Amino acid sequence: MNFTSTEENYIKQIYHLQQEKERVNTNSLAAEMKTRPASVTDMLKKLKNKKLLQYERYRGFKLTEPGKKIALGIVRKHRLWEFFLANKLGFEWDKVHVIAEELEHVSSDELISRLDLFLGNPSFDPHGDPIPDRNGKIPQVKQLNLLSLPLSQQATVSSVTNQTGEMLDMLKHYGIGLGTVLRIIKRFDFDGSLEIRVAKQPPCIITEQVAKNVFVHYAKNTT
Amino acid sequence: MNFTSTEENYIKQIYHLQQEKERVNTNSLAAEMKTRPASVTDMLKKLKNKKLLQYERYRGFKLTEPGKKIALGIVRKHRLWEFFLANKLGFEWDKVHVIAEELEHVSSDELISRLDLFLGNPSFDPHGDPIPDRNGKIPQVKQLNLLSLPLSQQATVSSVTNQTGEMLDMLKHYGIGLGTVLRIIKRFDFDGSLEIRVAKQPPCIITEQVAKNVFVHYAKNTT
DNA sequence: AATTAAATTTAGACAAATCTAAAAATAAAT
């Protein structure tokens, strides 16, 4: 079956909201879609008709299995295009999302499989988010918030949740990007800020606000 | 100003029809757009309102200068994406058009200028059609129909007008592609077919029907 | 010049996606 861009955007957003809350409600979806609850209700009926949504009025809703499959396909396209934009065209990570928001709706399956191959079957997008494979399987990495990283445990930056230009600016200043290796030297309980060593640079201090948006991972048996 | 995909498709198609006939008429545009004349009339009014079209009812129409600028921008995007699909993702030329038909509507200007750079600022798409530059300037090559090529004049294949899979199949069989060097050995007046030598292969015979879709160019002072 | 044919436009309707305003259902507070 074929879906409109609008339907796809709704499906994808429902999927993202489901990741946080088992069941999604009308108002929060309306907020995310920057539209009115009444419009959301209309779309919910349509998606229910197409068997993509479990939905009873006033009771909240969530994607069916077919619906989730569709959602994962769109997420896959979105993140592959983001990877392309960042790694082939040289866009900064804070610019890729808006453009991928359009590219994700281009409908050719062969386009995506060729793009995937061309990019070298990447597993993570420029924000560190996992790219589902053609079957919808998502690579799982046990991530850890930088705030919870044990003292002096060396770790690699794997994703950043705040993907704005301001955050990008800040991290660039510190020399932090995806794949950057760092460790915590000292924790200041006064305001929660951290003294960290980024790669081989001299130590620096970052605020709790920055740290809570940075996720890292590390192998269990590495110092 | 911003235009819908539908508006862009109309504008582009009007541009293409104008290349053949100074003034375009409703029925031929309807045929190209696979829609009804009544729908075309509706769109003509809208484009006239937006100052993109010179149009008086029953009198035919053509793009204004601003309209032509828009059209060239869309043609540029379409052909750059076709180039990308063919030369980076490895699509055959008969598959790229349909996909580019969607990609051409992705709206970011920076995307196109970066894509252009990434592709090496190509001048021709996979069908040999010229790619307008960012100012809408089209590289002019004096092309010649293969039927009009003087006997034994060596020439290079520069474009093919019939861009179907069947034609691609046929040309592949003859070893003909864009950039292929060939010359005519003999002209058969009986049915208009041509004996040609493709590159260094043994001579072969192609029908008038094939030849009339193939365009070539050659330097004036080359044998 | 009058008639016939072809091309084009208008009138009115419809589907998709949106909105506002009002009604209905559910949840929270007294």
Added chain:
DNA sequence: ATTTATTTTTAGATTTGTCTAAATTTAATT
């Protein structure tokens, strides 16, 4: 257990792009 507040849905309107059928204009024939 009522009342009040919040959430959600319905009703009805709007915009975009499409359609069919009928009316109008232009072109072609007699």
